[in-house]
Amino acid sequence: MNTVERKIHKFLKARKWDNLRPVDLAKSIMIEGAELLELFQWENLSLEEVKANKVKMEEIKSELADVLIYAIQMSVLLGLSVEKIINDKLSKVNKKYPAKLMRSKAKKDSGSGADSKYWTIKKTYRSNK
Numbered sequence: 001m002n003t004v005e006r007k008i009h010k011f012l013k014a015r016k017w018d019n020l021r022p023v024d025l026a027k028s029i030m031i032e033g034a035e036l037l038e039l040f041q042w043e044n045l046s047l048e049e050v051k052a053n054k055v056k057m058e059e060i061k062s063e064l065a066d067v068l069i070y071a072i073q074m075s076v077l078l079g080l081s082v083e084k085i086i087n088d089k090l091s092k093v094n095k096k097y098p099a100k101l102m103r104s105k106a107k108k109d110s111g112s113g114a115d116s117k118y119w120t121i122k123k124t125y126r127s128n129k
Contacts, residue, residue: 001083008069009076018077025074029067036063096125 012018039059050056075082101121 001081004072005076005082008072012073012076020073020077022074022078025070025077029070029074032063032066032070036060036067039063096121 009018012020039056045053045056050060072082075085
């Protein structure tokens with residue numbers, strides 16, 4: 001991850017963009033995220049269907065790269081380690097959504113545990129913050 005962070009920092013410095021405001025990067029992340037979401041508008045394709053669609057996959061790669069680049073730019077400019085913040089978040093998410101429980105409650109083909117037990121866990125977790 002450090003290699004990517006260094007590349008992005010070099011990219012920003014070369015353009016004198018190394019003082020961008022976090023709010024502008026946050027807006028850009030959301031705008032690009034909306035463009036990624038737009039690729040799925042009016043569709044309900046399965047994972048396999050998306051992966052089999054070469055044109056859609058190219059569009060997804062492009063928009064996803066935009067989201068990731070802006071997110072890493074924000075991290076770099078704020079002096080945050082992408083690897084550390086991801087690992088910290090994964091640690092919290094592992095506790096918040098225990099794999100065994102989520103697997104047992106996952107709705108077929110949804111990839112989620114979106115049932116009443118899930119919402120109970122989420123509500124409890126948020127109230128303990």
